[in-house]
Every structure is written in C-alpha cells, then in structure tokens.
Amino acid sequence: MKILITGDKGFVGTETKRLIDSGDADYYGIPHDVIGYDLMDGYDIRDPQQLDQVVTETKPDRILHLAAVARFSEADDNLKLTHETNVMGTMNVASVARKHKIPLVYASTGSVYMPIKEEPPITEDFKVIGNSTYGCSKALGEKYVEEYCNPFIILRYAHLYGAEKRHHGLIGGFMDRIDRGLAPTLYGGKQSNDFTYIKDVARANLLALTLPWDGWNQAYNIGSGEELSAEEAGKIVCEHAGYDGEIEVKEQRGVDPQRFVYDMSKAESMLGFKADYSFAEGLKDMFDDSQNS
Numbered sequence: 001m002k003i004l005i006t007g008d009k010g011f012v013g014t015e016t017k018r019l020i021d022s023g024d025a026d027y028y029g030i031p032h033d034v035i036g037y038d039l040m041d042g043y044d045i046r047d048p049q050q051l052d053q054v055v056t057e058t059k060p061d062r063i064l065h066l067a068a069v070a071r072f073s074e075a076d077d078n079l080k081l082t083h084e085t086n087v088m089g090t091m092n093v094a095s096v097a098r099k100h101k102i103p104l105v106y107a108s109t110g111s112v113y114m115p116i117k118e119e120p121p122i123t124e125d126f127k128v129i130g131n132s133t134y135g136c137s138k139a140l141g142e143k144y145v146e147e148y149c150n151p152f153i154i155l156r157y158a159h160l161y162g163a164e165k166r167h168h169g170l171i172g173g174f175m176d177r178i179d180r181g182l183a184p185t186l187y188g189g190k191q192s193n194d195f196t197y198i199k200d201v202a203r204a205n206l207l208a209l210t211l212p213w214d215g216w217n218q219a220y221n222i223g224s225g226e227e228l229s230a231e232e233a234g235k236i237v238c239e240h241a242g243y244d245g246e247i248e249v250k251e252q253r254g255v256d257p258q259r260f261v262y263d264m265s266k267a268e269s270m271l272g273f274k275a276d277y278s279f280a281e282g283l284k285d286m287f288d289d290s291q292n293s
Contacts, residue, residue, distance in 0.1 A: 001032050003209060004060035004102075006045055006093060007067030008036035011164050012107060012157075015202040016064070032206075035060055038067070045089035052096050059100075062209045065093045065145075066107045068138070071168070075134040086137035087144070094148035103216065105153045105208045106145045110194070110223070111135030112156060114257060120227075121263035124156070124219045142219070151216035153208045158223030158262055161282065162198030163289040170230060171283070174237045183245055184238065188252025189231035194223040194261045197282030200275045207273050220267045224275040227261035233279060240283050 003020075007013045013036075020032045035058045037043040037051070045051060045067050055063075068086050069075050075082040090106070097104040113122055114131040130136035145152050161171055170193075174184040204222045228236075234247060267273045277285065 001062065001209075002035060002058065002060040003032055003062045003064055004035040004037055004055065004058065005064045005066060006037045006043075007039075007065075008034065009038040009040045010066055010070070011160070011162065011198065012201055012205070013038070013064075013066045014164065015162065015198045016066075016205045019199070019202040019206060032209075045092055046084050048092040048095065051092055052099070055096050055100055055102070060102060063093065063097050063102050063104045064107070064205055064209060065090065065104060067093075068107070069134070072132055072134050075132070075137065079133060082133055082137050086134075087140045090141035091144040091148070094144045094152075097152075098148045098150075103151045103153075104145060104149045105155065105205065106141065107205075108142055108154050108156045108219070109135065109138045110156050110158045110221070110260065110262070112139040112142065116257050116260070120259045120261050121225070122221065122261065123263045124221055124266055151213065153211065153216055154219035155204060155208055155222045156219060157201055158194035158196040158221070158260070160196055160198055160201060161286065163286050165198070170233055171237055174234055175241060178238070178241050178243045183248045184234065184243070185248045185250060186230060186234050187250050188256065189234070189249060190229055190258075191252060191256045192227045192229045192259050192261060193233065194226065195228060195233060195279045195282070196223045196275065197277040197279075197285070199282070199285070200224070200277055203276070204267070204271070204273045207271050211271060215270045218266075218270065220271050220273070221262040221264060222267060222273065223262035223264060224278065225262055225264040226275075226278055227259070228279055230256075236280050236283060240280075240287050
C-alpha cells in the first residue's frame with residue numbers, strides 16, 4: 001500500500017513513518033510505502049496543481065493529511081496563513097482525493113469541540129465548532145473533507161505529547177522552569193485534560209489507513225480516555241524530572257476547558273484502537289527516548 005502523508009516531517013508524521021519503518025506495520029497485514037509531501041521539501045498543500053501532479057505521478061492508495069499550522073500561538077499570530085493552510089489547503093487535499101478516488105484520513109483535533117457545552121466524557125456526537133483560530137480552522141477542514149471525500153476518516157486527536165514536543169504545553173512549561181532552577185508554574189490546576197502519547201497516535205493512524213470499508217465515513221476520538229487534572233499531571237512531570245520542590249500556582253487561563261476527556265468507546269469498537277500508554281507510562285517512555293537520542 002502506498003500512503004501519501006502530507007506534513008510527513010512534522011511531529012505526528014515523523015512518528016507515523018517511524019512506526020511504518022520499524023516493521024511494526026506488518027501487524028496490520030499490509031506492507032506500506034510512504035510518499036512524503038512536506039513544505040520542508042518544497043511540497044505545499046496550498047498549491048493544488050503541484051499536489052495533483054504528485055498524486056498523478058505516485059498513485060497513492062491512501063492519503064493521510066497531517067499538514068497544518070498546528071500550534072495555537074502560531075495560528076493566532078498569522079490568521080491568513082492558518083486559513084490558507086488549514087482550511088483552503090485541506091480543501092485542496094480533499095479535492096485531489098476526490099478526483100483520484102483515494103480514501104482520505106484527516107488529522108483533526110479535540111479543539112473542534114470547544115466550547116464544550118455538554119458534560120464530558122466527550123463523544124463524537126458533541127457539537128463541532130471551535131472557539132480558537134486553530135480549532136475553527138480544523139473544524140472547517142472537517143467540513144470540506146465530509147463534503148468532498150468518499151470514503152474518509154476524521155481523527156480528532158486529544159492533547160498530544162512526546163519527545164519531539166517536550167518543550168511545549170504543560171510538560172514543556174514545567175521542564176523549562178525546572179531546568180532553569182525555578183519553581184514550575186501551574187495555571188489553575190483543577191481543569192482536566194486527556195493526554196495522549198504520540199506512539200499511540202501513530203498506531204491510530206495506521207489502524208485508520210487499513211480499516212475495512214464499513215468503518216469509513218466516520219469521525220473517531222483518539223485519546224487515552226484517562227482524565228487527569230493539570231495539578232495531577234504536573235506532579236507526575238515533577239516525579240519523572242526528579243523535582244520535589246514547590247509549584248507556583250497562578251490563575252487558570254480562560255482558554256482552558258474545565259473538563260476535557262474522551263469517551264473512547266467508538267474508537268475501541270469500530271477502529272480497534274485503545275491507548276497503550278497512560279500519561280505516566282508515556283512520560284517515562286518519552287524521557288527514556290530523550291535521553292537515548
């Protein structure tokens with residue numbers, strides 16, 4: 001099976017290729033060849049003619065669409081680029097997939113569920129709208145995928161972490177201050193999140209790409225289903241970092257939902273996905289990978 005991966009040199013793309021190259025992909029019963037399509041190599045999803053030419057020449061069997069402006073701060077700082085990439089770029093990918101009759105797996109985000117109006121755990125039936133530049137752009141991308149593609153799969157990733165992203169988010173914030181001899185800063189603490197390890201996400205991608213047809217034309221939550229408060233997650237980070245000092249607590253930020261945790265029953269029953277890593281287990285593996293790299 002040939003898989004064209006947009007954004008193959010990014011955080012999720014790199015780990016997905018690593019899983020394929022490791023030979024573990026044989027577990028899924030189909031050998032995979034990756035066709036990379038990344039801006040770092042001069043391939044731009046904002047250019048529909050270039051994308052169509054590459055697809056025409058390489059004839060992939062599946063497209064995994066990962067390319068995006070993927071950080072909240074970057075999206076807020078450049079609204080035009082975010083719209084062109086996350087919305088119009090996704091429309092281009094979906095259009096080419098439709099033209100060539102190629103099944104498409106689209107990487108979306110739990111941010112499309114914001115603001116959360118119902119009581120979690122979050123199911124795939126929760127309203128999709130987004131309340132941030134990034135979340136709205138990914139929600140619009142979903143609409144183009146649903147309208148243009150048949151078949152398609154939408155994967156809504158929860159909060160991702162891993163060795164290549166260790167400088168961002170709660171983990172990065174804690175580690176940066178600990179490394180500089182400062183007390184880590186916790187904003188709020190009672191708000192919860194579903195922390196999902198990158199190796200689980202890569203496996204979910206392969207499960208989606210090889211899923212029998214009766215599981216397509218669906219959206220799936222991809223998370224751990226483990227609800228941890230920021231305070232609990234921070235303490236686990238401190239334990240792995242060997243830090244036993246004080247934690248500075250500040251007012252909770254308005255962008256953080258009070259509760260974010262996935263109902264994983266649909267992904268388990270239809271996609272065959274269940275996270276292998278708890279937050280503590282994933283963090284240990286992440287630290288081990290960082291030390292060995």
